[in-house]
Amino acid sequence: MLATQQTAIYKRHRPENTLLYQLVERHYPEFKEALLGHGKQLPKFVEREFDDFLRCGRLENGFLRVVCDDCKHEKLVAFSCKRRGFCPSCGARRMAESAALLVDDVLQGYPIRQWVLSLPIPLRLLLARYPNELSKAMQIIHRAISTYIVNKAGFSNKQAKSGAVTLIQRFGSALNLNIHFHMLFLEGAISENTWGGTTFTRIKAPSHNDMVELVHNISHRIAQYLEKVGLVQRDMENSYLNLPIDDEDSLLQLQGASVSYRIAMGPQQGQKVLTLQTLPASTEGEYGQLASTSGFSLHAGVFANADEPEKLERLCRYISRPAISEQRLSMTQHGKVRYELKTPYRDGTTHVFFDPIDFIGKLAALIPPPRLNLTRFFGVFAPNSNLRAKVTSSQRGKNSPRLAKEGSEQPDKPYYARAMSWAQRLKRVFNIDITECEKCQKHAVTIIACIIDSHVIQKILKHLDKKHPTSSQATLLPPLRAPPEEEHDFNIQRDFNFGA
Structure with missing residues (x-):
């Protein structure tokens, strides 16, 4: 039993050996040149994301020197980019920290239900362009669901409150721009007692009729709001977006192609992306706790009890996962980028294909x-909620009973939990202990230096090259995967209807 729980040995991540890194390194300059050829350029924050990704995890850009106090074995730990776009390594670290924070400090001790709201394709593009309207839409969604929960618990909004943590996902399974919301709601309402305590009143799972009414109310209220602010216009028969047209905005073109599953760059611009069908079409019906109308889809079929923290943490990791999975990324023998869908579509589609240049556009x-x-x-988890310190295990927020420091000049200062360290993330998710020396297997390692000077970096790396001449050999792209066998029932198509 002890052998199966033994801590794994840390090995430095080498991004330069991954297919994603090599695709970006090779084709990102071509992508920028193609945009410049049309008189366009990327926004500064997008360029910074790509530039920092190419520096992430590379020893040439700086590192920490870590040495074992016992056997003096030394290793180098490279810096990370800490970006939020598509870096799998930094995304995995953020996933681990977010899940641990939510489970340990916020949601622990309560039954939690996940509500997932998907939007019509046009609204995905609109909310991607207008972050302020995204916040307003989220307030409408939360108000509708929390009011339903509080009323079902037998209270009014003045008598009790619900609470939720919402994670905004910007990506779909096919690397498409797909803004949707994963909302972790309390399965009940919290009311405050006369003596200052709180009482949690649990509710039953929502019925299909409840879901239908909720998604109808949400879609109607969002449409009303967007029409009020002038972003949606209606005539006698149709509704359409009122987006300003700007030929200089290259990101709008890329986002529009991504949200509609179309090719953004190259001679096939505007056509549907290539798809691969290797499974027969599914005839299964919809989930029981799912309702949809006018392109809006609301699902509430995933639930974790108060005594299931491991299930809740798995759920939190899933909804905060990185945008791209390197395990599902490959190249075809014809130089196409092939990406496997996490879950096959109903018509049996399992893969999508991109030209390398268009693939960079999808990342952007x-x-x-x-x-x-x-x-x-x-709700009760909001930073300004008077109940936050009472209902969360970390007791963070207003009127926190935990003092910042004994004898502090501000004894009522709220308590703020520190972010998890990189070592804690590795230990929690992968059972890897960076503080343990892999040579003598003792917990006695120390950071002795932070190396950022380019001349010192070059000297150290040259010394390591002489000491280990095979460690820095140039690597080629990973071996190409063979295409599916001919006897498989598949079909490559362009005109696939991805739906809403």
Whole structure:
């Protein structure tokens, strides 16, 4: 039993050996040149995302020197980019920290239900362009669901509150721009007692009729709001977006192609992306707790009880996962980028294909703008809620009973939990202990230096090259995967209807 729980040995991530890194390194300059050829250029925050990704995890850009106090074995730990767009390594670290924070400090001790709201394709593009309207739409959605929960618990909004943590996902399974919301709601309402305590009243799972009414109310209210602010216009028969047309905005073109599953760059611009069908079409019906109308889809079939923290953490990791999976990325023998869908579509589609240049465009469309918070807290979990310190295990927020420091000049200062360290993330998710020396297997390693000077970096790496001449050999692209066998029932098509 002990052998199966033994801590794994840390091995440095080498991004230069991954297919994603090599695709970006090789084709990102071509992508920028293609845009310049049309008189366009990427926004600064998008360029910074790509530039920092190419520096992430590379020893040539700086590192920490870590040495074992016992056996003096030394290793180098490279810096990371810490970006939110498409870096799988940094996305995995953020996933681990977000899940741990939500489970340990916020949601622990309560039954939680996941509500997932998908939007019509036109609204995905609109909310990607207008972050402020995204926040307004989220307030409408939360107000509708929380009011339903509070009323079902037998209270009014003045008597009790619900709470939710919403994570905004900007990507779909096919690397398409797909803004949708994963909302972790309390399965009940919290009311405050006369003596200052709180009482949690649990509710039953929503019925299909409840879901239909909710999604109808949400879609109607969002449409009303967007029409009020002038972003949606209606005539006698149709509704359409009122987006300003700007030929200089290259990101709008990339986002528009991504959200509609079309090719953004190259001679086939505007056509549907190539898809691969290797499975027969599915005839299964919809989920029981799913309702849809006018392109809006609301699902609430995933639930975790208060005594299931491991299930809740798996759910939190899933909804905060990185945008791209390197395990599902490959190349064809004809130089196409092939990406496997996480879950096959109903018509049996399992893969999508991109030209390398268009693939870079798909990555650019997924990058969130700066200062856009992708994790939001509502209700009793909101930062300004008077109940937050009472209902969360970390007791963070207003009127926190935990003092910042004994004898502090501000004894009522709220308590703020520190972010998990990189070592804690590795230990929690992968059972890897960076503080343990892989040579003598003792917990006695120390950071002795932070190396950022380019001349010192070159000297150290040259010394390592002489000491280990095979460690820095140039690597080629990973071996190409063979295409599916001919006897498989598949069909490559362009005119696939991805639906809403």
